[in-house]
Amino acid sequence: MERRAAEYFLAVVEHGSMTAAAGALYISQPTLSVAIRKLEQQLGATLFERSTRALTLTDAGRSLLEPARQILVDIDRAQRTVRDVVSLRGGELAVSAVPAHAVDPLPALVARLRERLPDVRVVLRSGSTDAVETDLRAGRCEAAITDGPVRAGDELCHHQGEDQEIVLVLPEGSSLPDPLPRHRLNEMPLVLELEDRWLRSELGEYLTHVVVDCEHRQAMRALVSSGAGAALMSRGTAARAVPDHTIVALDPPPRRPFVVVHRGGAPSPAVTEILAAAGMACAGVGSSPVNVPGRPAAFPAR
Template sequence: MDLRLVAYFVAVIDHGSVTKAAQALYIAQPSLSQAIRSLERQLGVQLFDRSGRRLTLTAGGRSFAGPARQILADVERARSKAHAVRDLVAGRLELAVLSTLSADPLPELTSRLHRAHPDILVTVLDPGSSSGVVSQVRQGQAELGLTDFPVKSDTLQTHELWDQEIALVLPPDLAAGLPDPVPLEALEDIPLVLESSGSGSRAAIDEAVERSIACVAVECAHRQAIWELVMHGGGATFLPRQIAESELRDVVVRSMAPQIRRAVGLVFRPGRLSPAATAFMNAAEAMRRER
């Protein structure tokens, strides 16, 4: 059904005649009369009684008047919502995030986004690993993925942001006597508290230090529990330096020799991004330039 014809029908009702409706719509009266007849043919019912000196609604016209107004109202609401998304008054973004990036840089990125566009709803998904981030973006469950690099995918596009130093975080008694920075071989004598094997952050750390790890005291799937264990003297762990220095207390943060660094960036499917995703990318790029 042509929505323009529905709007014409409602205009004739509201203005009381074809002549006044045509003047309000800035169209010729014969064109409006023809449009109403076309709508009647599409519906298979006569809407107006033309036998008198003025148009009056038939029973079919009265029955259609309410739904016609509802149709136009629904279309207007849909149009307003679409414009709100386009203009970033509102919108929605599904974001797959590697768990170790949920403390840094996710909070600052979402804060920047919401300062500029407070009505955008960000849904954060936890895929459990870097490969999980890639999978959720590839399958369309998330529009953007925030993960460590390099990313193994031939179908996704990538945008590298910056790299993070991965530091060794120790209780003070374990740090006593250790050189700064800590050489890899010193890890052989340090009990470690690490995320469970197969997690994204564990894979990134193991790649650099696996030959030197001799004592894993605790494996844990919960990031906050790992932090508490380290702060209570249960062992040392690896964390991005910024997180360790801002989130943990009563610990010693040491660089490794050679230094361990991890690249961080965004992955997304080819093609045009939604306005909300574009705004998030812009926030990330602004943050990159300031680092």
């Protein structure tokens, strides 16, 4: 049952005649009569007893009263929800991110986003580089935060933020040159995240002594603390997650990309807010990928 049919039916009930209801709806009486007949044919039931004086509801018509009212309530609620989301006065805003950016700089971005959109609930999804891109293409999130290139095609737009310096994290009290030449990673027993494809691609030739492949990023601190091995993570993540550990820079320093990706075309208000929270600008419809030099304003200095 469509909204217009529900409105027409309820107007006839309220006004008691086709003529009065048509006047209230600003349509002709024949148009309303045809619409009501069509609704009766669709439902397979007579809704009104027609007499020379007034229209009265049949049993079938009375049974339709509450469902018709509920249809209008539900449609109005849905429209308000969509308006709230589009205008960012409410609803949810989903972001999908690779775990490597979950501790830093994603929390700073989300905090800035919450300041800008206090009535919107932020939903954070997590997954591999491929998974967050799939979330975006499938419409499960407004933006993906990743560390690698997206698959070929012009249907996505990506924005490059400040790269994240990768450092070596060891148990407290460890003694190594700082910075440490990359080739000396071959001497280190290492704990690596299982799905960290970027790190393995960037430093693969130096990762010859991996002793633990860890599926759960949150377990890496405990593994390093227990002496299972050293870990590689961004300097910002190390400062927040393992401040009591020894942090050693690498020479030359690897830098993990920080990339915000969104669907192409006109950016939604939500995407515009995400980019603003990340200190990035959106080039708009049909834009090429945007590289933003300098540090995003939302993030503290490393």
